[in-house]
Amino acid sequence: MRKRKIFLIAGARPNFMKIAPLWRELKKFPSRFSSYIIHTGQHYDYEMSSIFFKNLGLPRPHFYLEVGSDSHARQTAKIMVRFERVVCDQVPDIVVVVGDVNSTLACSLVAAKLKVTLAHVEAGLRSFDREMPEEVNRVVADALSDYLFTTCEDANRNLIKAGIPREKIFFVGNVMIDSLLNLKREAQLRTTWNDFGLKKKKYALLTLHRPENVDRREVLVNILEGLREVGGHIPIIFPIHPRAAKQVDKFKLGKYFSWQTNSGIYRIKPLGYIDFLNLMCNSKFVLTDSGGIQEETTVLNIPCLTLRKNTERPITVKQGTNIVVGSDPGKIVRESIRIINEKGRRGKIPPLWEGKAAQRIVKVLLDT
Ligand code: UD1
Numbered sequence: 001m002r003k004r005k006i007f008l009i010a011g012a013r014p015n016f017m018k019i020a021p022l023w024r025e026l027k028k029f030p031s032r033f034s035s036y037i038i039h040t041g042q043h044y045d046y047e048m049s050s051i052f053f054k055n056l057g058l059p060r061p062h063f064y065l066e067v068g069s070d071s072h073a074r075q076t077a078k079i080m081v082r083f084e085r086v087v088c089d090q091v092p093d094i095v096v097v098v099g100d101v102n103s104t105l106a107c108s109l110v111a112a113k114l115k116v117t118l119a120h121v122e123a124g125l126r127s128f129d130r131e132m133p134e135e136v137n138r139v140v141a142d143a144l145s146d147y148l149f150t151t152c153e154d155a156n157r158n159l160i161k162a163g164i165p166r167e168k169i170f171f172v173g174n175v176m177i178d179s180l181l182n183l184k185r186e187a188q189l190r191t192t193w194n195d196f197g198l199k200k201k202k203y204a205l206l207t208l209h210r211p212e213n214v215d216r217r218e219v220l221v222n223i224l225e226g227l228r229e230v231g232g233h234i235p236i237i238f239p240i241h242p243r244a245a246k247q248v249d250k251f252k253l254g255k256y257f258s259w260q261t262n263s264g265i266y267r268i269k270p271l272g273y274i275d276f277l278n279l280m281c282n283s284k285f286v287l288t289d290s291g292g293i294q295e296e297t298t299v300l301n302i303p304c305l306t307l308r309k310n311t312e313r314p315i316t317v318k319q320g321t322n323i324v325v326g327s328d329p330g331k332i333v334r335e336s337i338r339i340i341n342e343k344g345r346r347g348k349i350p351p352l353w354e355g356k357a358a359q360r361i362v363k364v365l366l367d368t
Pocket of ligand 1: 014042045049069101103134
């Protein structure tokens with residue numbers, strides 16, 4: 001059989017853990033695949049990008065498109081123009097996109113227009129909220145894909161309802177969990193919690209970056225009011241995303257943050273994958289508006305409060321440890337206190353979230 005050239009696309013922080021297990025698995029079949037990593041440069045800071053390559057054992061990207069931050073249209077357009085050049089030059093057989101960021105959307109469009117086979121990993125997730133840029137990205141990537149690799153049954157149902165032919169849908173599990181399970185032991189050997197002066201299971205971990213939470217002052221203040229109250233009961237550590245950091249500074253909200261780790265909200269710079277995983281494993285609970293962290297906490301059996309009005313990952317609520325609390329400070333405080341008082345929810349691990357998703361994806365590619 002002819003050897004196929006595969007492009008793995010990554011652009012933003014949550015993409016790196018999704019391509020790493022695929023990269024490793026594809027490497028096991030050197031006579032069947034030659035794989036290349038394309039980094040769009042959507043995220044570019046050391047803490048948002050390079051450290052993840054290091055932690056995950058990924059090589060330097062083969063192509064780096066250097067797009068940087070910009071408005072949605074400009075960022076997407078820049079990725080498209082630069083990626084089109086690479087595709088025309090290199091002629092890959094398959095382009096693999098992951099998740100739902102602007103890089104996913106841009107590279108899907110380029111592949112589809114140039115008639116290159118497109119595979120979407122983490123297909124079919126839906127929040128049914130078109131105000132989220134990620135929802136638009138998902139809908140387009142799914143509509144254009146030839147292979148749709150899904151993490152759960154509700155994703156399969158969403159795709160069928162959207163009219164995607166069944167033979168294109170492959171329920172393979174969760175590649176992000178492949179990376180989590182691969183590096184969990186190494187993370188547990190670190191003492192990140194201690195290095196920050198925290199006590200095991202006696203702190204909460206916070207992430208916050210969604211535009212709907214951080215881009216409007218009144219919403220952000222509401223959330224921080226709730227968190228400040230939670231911080232009176234249990235210290236909260238907050239590795240702050242650059243978007244949130246920018247907004248906190250712009251709105252002059254520095255007073256919400258504490259300079260010590262024993263109470264309040266302790267703001268630190270973004271962490272690499274392994275240190276973050278260490279903090280997650282040893283926390284009492286996690287407060288987040290991220291998508292992936294809802295899944296990771298479910299697998300780690302750590303209670304998670306999602307600071308959003310909906311989730312595209314309902315399985316983490318139905319089966320896992322996740323509760324969607326929105327941005328209402330009263331609800332944030334109430335649910336946090338329930339967890340502090342040991343009344344948090346216990347969950348179970350969804351089917352096929354056991355570390356073999358990349359193997360299944362590569363098997364599909366080998367067999368078709
Ligand atoms: C992007 C994704 C989002 C994902 C998130 C994970 C889209 C539409 N959004 O959102 O789905 O959950 O990544 O982190 O693709 N910045 C830096 N350094 C960086 C990257 C960004 O300082 O390395 C700053 C810039 O000021 C930029 C802002 O963060 O304007 C936002 O970055 P951007 O990539 O536009 O969106 P995210 O909020 O990171």
